Amino acid sequence: MIIQTFVLTAFQQNTRVIACEKTRQAICIDPGEQSDELETFIKENSLKLQAIILTHGHLDHVGGTSAMHKAFPDAEILIHDDDEDMYRALPAQPLMLGIAPDQLAAMGMAYDEPPDVTRNLSQGEAYEVGELKFSIRHCPGHTQGHVVLAEERERKVFVGDCLFLGSIGRTDLPGGNYDELIDSINSQILSLDDDFIVYSGHGPETTVGRERTTNPFLTGRYQIGKGRFL
Numbered sequence: 001m002i003i004q005t006f007v008l009t010a011f012q013q014n015t016r017v018i019a020c021e022k023t024r025q026a027i028c029i030d031p032g033e034q035s036d037e038l039e040t041f042i043k044e045n046s047l048k049l050q051a052i053i054l055t056h057g058h059l060d061h062v063g064g065t066s067a068m069h070k071a072f073p074d075a076e077i078l079i080h081d082d083d084e085d086m087y088r089a090l091p092a093q094p095l096m097l098g099i100a101p102d103q104l105a106a107m108g109m110a111y112d113e114p115p116d117v118t119r120n121l122s123q124g125e126a127y128e129v130g131e132l133k134f135s136i137r138h139c140p141g142h143t144q145g146h147v148v149l150a151e152e153r154e155r156k157v158f159v160g161d162c163l164f165l166g167s168i169g170r171t172d173l174p175g176g177n178y179d180e181l182i183d184s185i186n187s188q189i190l191s192l193d194d195d196f197i198v199y200s201g202h203g204p205e206t207t208v209g210r211e212r213t214t215n216p217f218l219t220g221r222y223q224i225g226k227g228r229f230l
């Protein structure tokens, strides 16, 4: 399994190319922005990009979809139905974050209308990339249509902005819900074995076991609303 990470955008988002070593079939998870390095990696390694998979609709995860679509027009574009409206509203997203219109170009956020979604991902779907097989797990809470992708045989899970090393995703943005996020993490991520490597949308890799035992949001050490570590 090939995993190549590109840290992109002002938000330091982990855009990843995942490929089956044997068949060279590949996907790109969350292209944050246009990147020559990203496109060159796919071409120089003779990878066949079959899909752009969006864990959720936030701008730092989908901002590069248009450029990827132009470079690899045969790749399908997949996102959960519940985040498709947010994806389509990409040009307006920076304004919702309070970024002034005259700052958009300088910050690389002057987005055009994104390309059409090919189809929606759904809970429990098995998605094959050559000999790799991902299970699609719906994890609402950071956004309503967030999905994570688990590869059981390779013991790896790609979690977007649900879970980070020692932390969890924001729940104060539109569509966010703290209780829902904790439920999603428990049922869809911590249900995997401890040795699964966790690839987050920002920051370093971790493991399911490490987060299960040390992440203060998951061990109950930190309780939101109580404002303190227990």
Ligand SMILES: [Fe+2]
Pocket (backbone or CB within 6 Å): 056, 058, 061, 142, 161
């Ligand atoms: Fe996000």
